Amino acid sequence: MASLSLSPPLCMLFIFFFFFFPFSSSFTLNNINNNNHSLSFPLTLTKTHVSESINTKKQRLRTLSSYNVKSSFKYSMALVVSLPIGTPPQLQQMVLDTGSQLSWIQCNPKQRTTNVKTTSPPPSTSSFDPSLSSSFSLLPCTHPACKPRVPDFTLPTTCDQNRICHYSYFYADGTYAEGNLVREKLALSNSQSTPPLILGCATAEDSKDARGILGMNLGRLSFPSQAQITKFSYCVPTRQARSSSVTGSFYLGDNPDSSRFRYVDMLTFGKSQRMPNLDPLAYTVPLQGIRIGATKLNISASVFKPDAGGSGQTMVDSGSEFTFLVDEAYNRVREEVVRLVGPRLKKGYVYGDAADMCFDGNAVEIGRLIGDMAFEFEKGVEIVIPKDRVLADVGSGVHCLGIGRSERLGAASNIIGNFHQQNLWVEFDLANHRLGFGEADCTRLAK
Numbered sequence: 310m311a312s313l314s315l316s317p318p319l320c321m322l323f324i325f326f327f328f329f330f331p332f333s334s335s336f337t338l339n340n341i342n343n344n345n346h347s348l349s350f351p352l353t354l355t356k357t358h359v360s361e362s363i364n365t366k367k368q369r370l371r372t373l374s375s376y377n378v379k380s381s382f383k384y385s386m387a388l389v390v391s392l393p394i395g396t397p398p399q400l401q402q403m404v405l406d407t408g409s410q411l412s413w414i415q416c417n418p419k420q421r422t423t424n425v426k427t428t429s430p431p432p433s434t435s436s437f438d439p440s441l442s443s444s445f446s447l448l449p450c451t452h453p454a455c456k457p458r459v460p461d462f463t464l465p466t467t468c469d470q471n472r473i474c475h476y477s478y479f480y481a482d483g484t485y486a487e488g489n490l491v492r493e494k495l496a497l498s499n500s501q502s503t504p505p506l507i508l509g510c511a512t513a514e515d516s517k518d519a520r521g522i523l524g525m526n527l528g529r530l531s532f533p534s535q536a537q538i539t540k541f542s543y544c545v546p547t548r549q550a551r552s553s554s555v556t557g558s559f560y561l562g563d564n565p566d567s568s569r570f571r572y573v574d575m576l577t578f579g580k581s582q583r584m585p586n587l588d589p590l591a592y593t594v595p596l597q598g599i600r601i602g603a604t605k606l607n608i609s610a611s612v613f614k615p616d617a618g619g620s621g622q623t624m625v626d627s628g629s630e631f632t633f634l635v636d637e638a639y640n641r642v643r644e645e646v647v648r649l650v651g652p653r654l655k656k657g658y659v660y661g662d663a664a665d666m667c668f669d670g671n672a673v674e675i676g677r678l679i680g681d682m683a684f685e686f687e688k689g690v691e692i693v694i695p696k697d698r699v700l701a702d703v704g705s706g707v708h709c710l711g712i713g714r715s716e717r718l719g720a721a722s723n724i725i726g727n728f729h730q731q732n733l734w735v736e737f738d739l740a741n742h743r744l745g746f747g748e749a750d751c752t753r754l755a756k
């Protein structure tokens with residue numbers, strides 16, 4: 310079991326949070342935002358290994374002050390979208406992450422310092438080769454995004470000897486990785502590409518896994534902010550017992566199904582609300598309660614809202630597999646589960662160091678005893694998890710309620726993970742500061 314050590318809150322980082330970034334761009338994706346047109350991409354729910362789930366968390370080491378504990382999840386289900394990057398486009402797999410800001414791709418380290426085209430065959434991995442793209446450029450140190458003390462952009466950046474903006478970080482497990490900040494275009498369709506966007510170009514030594522991150526939060530450097538996309542949505546397919554990857558959908562722009570979505574207002578945070586444990590760039594939702602079966606749990610709604618220090622915020626995070634709850638909420642959920650199926654709990658077992666409501670034996674039967682689960686929001690909007698999907702298969706015949714303790718992650722927030730977003734459209738309507746939910750058969754949609 311990993312020992313927990315809480316680092317001091319990175320309050321300093323938030324002091325300059327709303328520093329203005331002069332990223333000029335007159336570009337708009339007119340067809341996407343204004344003409345009721347949208348672009349859709351297949352979204353694959355894919356089992357990824359632990360090194361990558363740590364990658365996903367690394368951004369958060371800077372935004373959430375206290376994600377400092379190594380996750381010991383063996384694998385994690387990530388939402389992966391393939392996007393064509395560069396000119397001509399190279400298809401890159403990226404993990405869709407509404408919980409982080411900077412997008413990055415895995416670059417081919419052998420080619421990164423030279424523009425000379427080589428005659429050697431392309432690398433066997435699917436990492437991005439900058440030397441093959443005419444629209445690729447390295448970000449110079451003079452760019453505002455390369456100022457290490459501007460917390461809107463929280464990667465620790467430095468200038469290297471070539472006056473190139475360089476960033477480096479330690480993964481949560483202590484592994485060192487590094488890369489450059491670059492500018493590159495994304496081709497969204499045959500006729501549309503974005504202007505050059507600032508991305509991280511990771512040059513990790515261990516590049517077995519070439520997946521990058523598509524950072525989708527509210528920060529100025531996130532993909533929607535830089536590409537000026539005002540609405541996006543995804544539909545997470547259900548896990549299939551015998552398949553390690555299933556396909557749903559990802560939309561940029563209007564969703565053709567949105568007339569039946571139910572919306573909740575996003576909580577937004579202004580300049581005056583600089584709280585050490587708050588991530589103001591997250592998609593914060595007004596969760597009010599949790600129901601298991603017919604029982605509304607006795608949890609005060611204030612547990613799901615940021616307190617004076619910013620703890621207790623509830624965010625929708627596509628980059629987290631499980632949902633995480635602060636102790637006060639987690640304990641009430643656990644008490645109810647113990648009441649319903651206590652004797653069936655796998656004693657002394659904690660999955661991923663954070664989830665201790667796990668079971669051996671027949672998941673369907675145990676799920677039936679637990680019942681449907683619901684996350685209740687304002688205005689009667691809710692996310693309902695049917696009883697046949699309340700348990701997650703974590704391997705070796707073990708099933709766990711898809712909820713972990715935030716404290717074990719070192720987080721002070723409630724996080725609604727992708728396990729609880731299956732068969733659901735989740736729409737992020739940035740212009741109207743709201744999130745929409747609509748039940749759907751996401752796997753069928755993709756066909």
Ligand SMILES: *[C@@H]1O[C@H](CO)[C@@H](O)[C@H](O)[C@H]1NC(C)=O
Binds near residue numbers: 343344
């Ligand atoms: C887009 O759709 C909305 C309603 O769905 C409609 O009011 C509007 O006129 C449409 N705009 C265009 C450009 O078609």
Ligand SMILES: *[C@@H]1O[C@H](CO)[C@@H](O)[C@H](O)[C@H]1NC(C)=O
Binds near residue numbers: 607
């Ligand atoms: C609900 O919880 C509060 C404090 O956590 C407690 O005072 C109250 O008695 C509880 N209500 C019920 C019905 O259990």
